[in-house]
Amino acid sequence: MSLVVNSTNKKNMAAKNQVSKKAEKRILMCGNEALAEAAIIAGCDAYFGYPITPQNEVTAYMSRRMPEEGRVFVQSESELAAINMVFGASATGKRAMTSSSSPGVSLMQEGISYLAGAELPSVIVNVMRGGPGLGNIAPSQGDYFQATRGGGHGDYRTIVLGPSSVQELVDCMQLAFDLADEYQIPVIVLADGILGQMMEPVILNKKPSRKLPPKDWALTGAQGRQQNIVRSLWLKEGSLEQHNYKLRDRYEQIQKNEVLSEQYEVEDADIVVVAYGIAARIVRGAVTKAREEGIKVGWIRPITLWPFPTEQISKAADEFRIFLTIELSMGQMIDDVKLAVSGKSPVVFYGRAGGGVPAVDEVLDKIRQLTIK
Amino acid sequence: MKTVFKRTPTLKDCPTHYCPGCGHGIAHRLIAEVIDELDIRGRTIGIAPVGCAVLEYDYIDVDMIEVAHGRAPAVATGMKRTNPDKIIFSYQGDGDLASIGAGEILHAGHRGEQITVIFINNAVYGMTGGQMAPTTMINQVTATTPKGRSAAAQGYPLQVSELLVTLPGTIYVERCALSSSTAVRNAKKAIKHAFELQLDGAEGMSLVEVLSPCPTYWRMSPADAMEWIEKEMTKVFPLGRLKG
Numbered sequence: 001m002s003l004v005v006n007s008t009n010k011k012n013m014a015a016k017n018q019v020s021k022k023a024e025k026r027i028l029m030c031g032n033e034a035l036a037e038a039a040i041i042a043g044c045d046a047y048f049g050y051p052i053t054p055q056n057e058v059t060a061y062m063s064r065r066m067p068e069e070g071r072v073f074v075q076s077e078s079e080l081a082a083i084n085m086v087f088g089a090s091a092t093g094k095r096a097m098t099s100s101s102s103p104g105v106s107l108m109q110e111g112i113s114y115l116a117g118a119e120l121p122s123v124i125v126n127v128m129r130g131g132p133g134l135g136n137i138a139p140s141q142g143d144y145f146q147a148t149r150g151g152g153h154g155d156y157r158t159i160v161l162g163p164s165s166v167q168e169l170v171d172c173m174q175l176a177f178d179l180a181d182e183y184q185i186p187v188i189v190l191a192d193g194i195l196g197q198m199m200e201p202v203i204l205n206k207k208p209s210r211k212l213p214p215k216d217w218a219l220t221g222a223q224g225r226q227q228n229i230v231r232s233l234w235l236k237e238g239s240l241e242q243h244n245y246k247l248r249d250r251y252e253q254i255q256k257n258e259v260l261s262e263q264y265e266v267e268d269a270d271i272v273v274v275a276y277g278i279a280a281r282i283v284r285g286a287v288t289k290a291r292e293e294g295i296k297v298g299w300i301r302p303i304t305l306w307p308f309p310t311e312q313i314s315k316a317a318d319e320f321r322i323f324l325t326i327e328l329s330m331g332q333m334i335d336d337v338k339l340a341v342s343g344k345s346p347v348v349f350y351g352r353a354g355g356g357v358p359a360v361d362e363v364l365d366k367i368r369q370l371t372i373k
Numbered sequence: 374m375k376t377v378f379k380r381t382p383t384l385k386d387c388p389t390h391y392c393p394g395c396g397h398g399i400a401h402r403l404i405a406e407v408i409d410e411l412d413i414r415g416r417t418i419g420i421a422p423v424g425c426a427v428l429e430y431d432y433i434d435v436d437m438i439e440v441a442h443g444r445a446p447a448v449a450t451g452m453k454r455t456n457p458d459k460i461i462f463s464y465q466g467d468g469d470l471a472s473i474g475a476g477e478i479l480h481a482g483h484r485g486e487q488i489t490v491i492f493i494n495n496a497v498y499g500m501t502g503g504q505m506a507p508t509t510m511i512n513q514v515t516a517t518t519p520k521g522r523s524a525a526a527q528g529y530p531l532q533v534s535e536l537l538v539t540l541p542g543t544i545y546v547e548r549c550a551l552s553s554s555t556a557v558r559n560a561k562k563a564i565k566h567a568f569e570l571q572l573d574g575a576e577g578m579s580l581v582e583v584l585s586p587c588p589t590y591w592r593m594s595p596a597d598a599m600e601w602i603e604k605e606m607t608k609v610f611p612l613g614r615l616k617g
Contacts, residue, residue: 046455072454077480081447084440084477088451091438092418092459096451114441219436219452221459223415229430230438 024203031166031195032057034202035099035125038173040065041206044123045094046072048085050104053137054193055127058099079104083111083124090120091230093218095177099125101193102143103134105151112186113152116247117232119217121180123173124158125189127196130354138355139193141277144332147188148306155244157251159187159258160305162276166200168303171207178210179258183250184217190305192328194278194357254307261309262301265291266316269298271370273363274313274337275326276302283326286363295371305333313340320345322370326363327351381406383414383434390428394595396551396585397425400493401432403561404464407568408435413460418452420445420463422470425499429464443474446481449488460571462489468498471507471533478537482578485542489567490580492533494610495587503590507531510609515590530609534582538616544577545570545617548610550584552602556612563614570617579617584610 029037036058039047047066049059059075066073072089076082082098089096100108105126115122126147130140147160159179163169169191176187219228234240264287266272275283280301290297300316302309317323323341325334331349338347350366352358380386384405391397408414414435421429423442430437440448445463453461470478470492481488497515498504504517508530512521522530537543545567549560560583567579584606586598593601 084444084447085451088448089455094455221416
């Protein structure tokens with residue numbers, strides 16, 4: 001399935017997939033390798049990474065494929081170095097990315113803040129694992145706060161994409177590079193250990209790119225022009241505030257133009273389940289079963305976690321419905337759901353953490369408990 | 374009248390923010406002169422550190438980036454690997470390179486990145502108010518060693534150049550000083566050589582350490598600071614070509 005904005009028409013989606021099937025070869029790949037190949041197809045010039053489970057397949061795949069394509073691969077000495085190598089390559093106008101998992105992404109936060117401040121396009125993949133601390137290497141969605149709240153210091157945002165299948169992970173890569181270039185912003189692809197590890201059939205194809213602005217700010221050597229400076233320091237009184245306003249205006253454009261979500265049978269629903277990423281896959285199964293039992297339940301799946309589909313959820317909350325948020329965490333995205341619902345309807349939560357993954361029937365039970373007997 | 378000295382074009386004509394007697398201005402001029410002499414302004418990208426020289430791009434008129442504290446060698450790696458035809462140099466102080474960025478400089482050298490590093494050693498953190506640096510001398514009084522640095526409590530001055538020499542990935546390491554006109558001429562020769570190696574595609578990192586005065590936080594007159602480099606600093610940080 002490709003990215004769909006508020007898709008409620010299943011027939012259209014099925015038709016779209018059939019066309020793709022005829023035109024493109026479907027191959028079986030694990031998420032980590034598929035995202036790596038998708039990045040190459042999207043024109044990634046340079047990959048920098050440091051080993052960490054459960055995303056090691058990305059680094060290993062890139063170490064082989066990037067040189068084959070005549071592109072750059074460097075295994076860095078740390079995540080600090082990796083994100084700063086991205087910073088350097090991006091500043092020269094190249095498409096650069098890194099990938100890591102939760103503890104490694106914590107180390108990258110300094111660099112992400114600098115990328116945001118210096119307005120450098122970049123793509124960071126986080127194949128989330130359990131935390132806090134060293135946690136474990138099992139799947140988790142515990143980095144939602146870190147990804148959507150900035151994570152590093154200062155007043156900034158990053159675009160955050162939360163794919164829920166290997167195909168969508170693939171589609172997110174080109175979207176991530178395009179969004180990064182269009183808005184000069186770091187884009188985080190927030191996957192998890194399941195998505196990274198599991199194998200699914202995928203279609204790898206180059207999609208038409210957006211019309212992107214020229215990178216006239218890039219450091220290419222000041223041949224026949226004035227020097228370009230890439231900076232995040234604004235010392236002159238009032239200059240940083242002006243810079244903050246400029247970033248805010250851009251963030252508002254992103255919120256206006258780039259929200260992606262999907263919803264299913266919300267119109268007549270008494271219960272709306274909100275989930276993203278791999279949790280949404282489980283929710284999908286549970287909701288289908290609940291419908292078979294006659295429970296009026298639907299789901300909303302944010303695809304962009306920032307910008308969050310606030311309007312879509314708010315609209316659904318205009319009529320009284322119970323919102324059930326399902327996450328592989330102790331409750332993080334629920335904050336955004338509550339902000340969107342804004343007190344109009346109740347918002348309840350069920351989640352598992354530390355590598356616990358709710359079964360379909362577990363979620364189904366939670367849905368049943370919310371029905372009015 | 375014959376012109377015996379003039380500002381080189383790549384050095385901007387502007388007032389300086391550096392303290393009287395500071396070495397950064399001299400070091401900036403040497404780099405600008407080398408860039409002009411080698412005619413590489415149009416293909417050079419410079420990396421400014423966190424520290425007093427963070428505004429280096431206000432003085433040196435090439436494409437420049439300002440990076441997180443200590444991370445310049447990683448940024449330089451990202452630039453050079455994706456732009457092998459460009460000349461990439463970083464300009465880093467002792468806090469930046471020898472303390473918070475010790476990992477990055479070690480590994481950039483270890484990988485043999487084809488970059489040029491100008492390492493300004495003034496034995497103190499300047500911008501933050503004169504705290505102890507890894508290169509602070511024994512008995513040197515700083516904001517954080519009020520009784521002077523003691524080896525027992527704070528360790529010995531870190532000789533980064535000597536460490537980097539041990540790496541196969543470094544091809545040229547030289548330590549110079551800005552303490553006299555002769556020393557400044559030698560420093561320029563070293564900086565030029567480091568850039569030339571990169572221009573020639575020599576396989577490895579080149580680093581020039583520059584002993585530079587900080588009269589403000591050494592609490593000395595500019596003249597005494599120059600003398601202190603020659604009499605004291607060079608005992609721990611001997612001048613000369615260490616490698617290459």
